[in-house]
Amino acid sequence: MKSYLFIQLILTLVTIGCAIHFEPGNAYLYGYTTQTTLNEANEESLSGARRPVGYTVTSDLRLSVMWKKSYDYLIKLEVTKSSLQSVSRDGVSTDFPELRRYPVFFHWHGDGKVGRVYLPMNEQTISANIKKGIISMLQIQTVDSERTEVDASGECDVEYQVTGNKVTKSKTNCRNLEKAGQFYHPNKMFDSTKMSLTTSTYEFVNDVITSAHSSDKQDIFLNADKNIDLQVTALQDLKLINTETGGEVVKADSIEKAVEAVDADLDLIGMLLGTDVDSPSCLIDCVSLKEVVKEVASDLHADKISKIESPRAFHKLLPVFRQASQQEITSVLRENKNILPQLLDIAAATQTDSAIEAAIEVLKDETDYRMKERFVMATSFSSHPRESLLKALLEMFKDASNGPELSESVALALGSVTRTFCQVEEQCSLEIVQKIESMFIEILTESKDPVVILKIVRALRNARLHGTTQNLIHLAENSTDNAIIGAAVQALAVISQDFVSINVLDAMGRIYHQNERSYDSGVRTTALAVLLSSRPSVYSLTTILLSTVNQTDGHLGAYVLGMMQDLATHQPEFKEKLGQALNSTRLRNYHTLSPGGKANALTSFLGSKYMHQYNATYMNIA
Helix, strand or coil, X not given: CHHHHHHHHHHHHHHCCCCCCCCCCCEEEEEEEEEEEEECCXXXXXXXXXXXXXXXXXXXXXXXXXEXXXXXXXXXXXXXXXXEEECCCCCCEEECHHHHCCCEEEEEECCCCEEEEEEECCCCHHHHHHHHHHHHHCCCCCCCEEEEEEECCEEEEEEEEEECCEEEEEEEEEECCCCCCCCCXXXXXXXXXXXXXXXXXXXXXXXXXXXXXXXXXXXXEEXXXXXXXXXXXXXXXXXXXXXXXXXXXXXXXXHHHHHHHHCCCCCEEEECCCCCCCCCCCCCCCCXXXXXXXXXXXXXXXXXXXXXXXXXXXXXXXXXXXHCCHHHHHHHHHHCHHHHHHHHHXXXXXXXXXXXXXXXXXXXXXXXXXXXXXXXXHHCCCCCCCHHHHHHHHHHHHCCCCCHHHHHHHHHHHHHHHHHHHCCHHHHHCHHHHHHHHHHHHHHHHCCCHHHHHHHHHHHHHHCCHHHHHHHHHHHHHCCCHHHHHHHHHHHHHHHCCCCCHHHHHHHHHHHHCCCCCCCHHHHHHHHHHHHCCCCCHHHHHHHHHHCCCCCCHHHHHHHHHHHHHHHHHCHHHHHHHHHHHCCCCCCCHHHHCCCCHHXXXXXXXXXXXXXXXXXXXXXXX
16 A cells, blocks of 8 residues: 555656646736747858848737646637747838737646647648747746657657756757658758757746746758758747736636637637648739749740750749649640740659649640650659659550650659659558569560560669569579660669678679679679679688689779779778788789789789788889
8 A cells, every 4th residue: 555655656746747837717928039040050151241031029928727627727828919020121020910810729737748739720820830839838847857748849859957946948859740741852962961959948936937048049951062051040038027817717627628618719629739831822912823934934945945044934933833733734734835845844843743643634635755755754853752653654654655765764764763752661662662563573574575674674773673683683694685684784783782682692793703604894894893892701802803813804804903902992891801812822913913904004903002011022113
């Protein structure tokens, strides 16, 4: 019994780890300011002092405690005054009535966490997000602790440190919730890296927040060029102005019943505290897609392709295309035949279902295969392809009316888009990918036409589907067509950059060493590149070095030695293994490492500085 009471006491202390107490019927009046600014993160990239751009929202808040039961509260947040100011232009200010239009309710628990937020159905996204940011500041504990919280920044790791009546809250490793989404590029080089630092400080009097300050800095830079960067700084200040008593109190047995009691004409919707994506759709003085196309049509003509007008027009049309419906895009494509190729490029770059479906619909009536080919090749560069694009390309590939040129272009694009689609790992297991892989394998198995087989092998090189390696190995070792052999080995080499299997390495070894048949030098060097890039053993390096002795083509032997020397220069692990192989006198001699081919008349592997550490006696006289 004593143990049970002790456990209950511990659980109670954990639950009331937050010493903040809201009194039912009380209203807490706060002054609130938030400022969001954008600037360059890298100061060295600044060509002089640049003022940041952004906005400041100044408002008065009213927090009314509508209901309480045990450690659960229903609190009403109202914005009573609100204005919007420019950060970069002093004195530029405007009213912000949207923020005052609706109240918002939220479930606050005694452990300092916010449960669900209840917003009116007609609340604008930007207003809802600002209010969620305010509510996030009320999520707090007054004991030293670490935990995971969901707030306007997403799901974050949070640490609290308490000193007297002050609390410091630090947030790290915030992950966007599914509703907000997380935009990223599947190719890490073109993706961005984000570093964040969020700190909040609170002061209390009689268990009530009297002031709070939050600073959130997000540094974002492009992985390909860190000089292309952005810093977003969000500051929030909250200060208690007054406390009122005698307000409205709701009687209910649960939080759900309390929400029903306050939901009169508001049509409240419960949701998590994470922010939503604010739609960039135009609301006032909107210009239609047709009007924008008419405005920039002259800049999209072929004679402007190499001039600044063309990319400027492309950039202006792209966001309008992304907001347009399928019907609007279809109409524009059909009414502007003179610039249809350029509009198809934009439709492909749009990467929305509406744009893809509109383009496919228009191209069904197009007799010039080059127009279809242009669109297909443009889609192959999609950075975020949708499943609908894969389905459209698959159907186009199956169309028997396509000529050989278009059929090959569709196959190559289908492979390329599949590859990009599969870079999001969970997407690669979808049924559409399995259909594409099965179709390619079936064609390779059943077709006797070398032209068709070569087309599919090239498509598989683009797709990099691991499940096709056995089929490619079979072609590389058994086909009698040199073009197919070369394409199959190249496809295996590309797939090996992502995934290396023992079967592929064994096949590459047989091809390079010509164990079962002779191969073209280009095929052998491709196979060698796979072997050398796959952390070869000392034994493998020994056999490769010995193979250079009896090469009928002296230039190939010199190429092999040069490739190994280059890898040893840049890869310490490879250098160490190569050194172990060269410790054998069987290899470290003039006969094995002597110059071969006219290109090495005066220089060779033996004459390189790399060989000096292995007591080589041959010196380069050039």
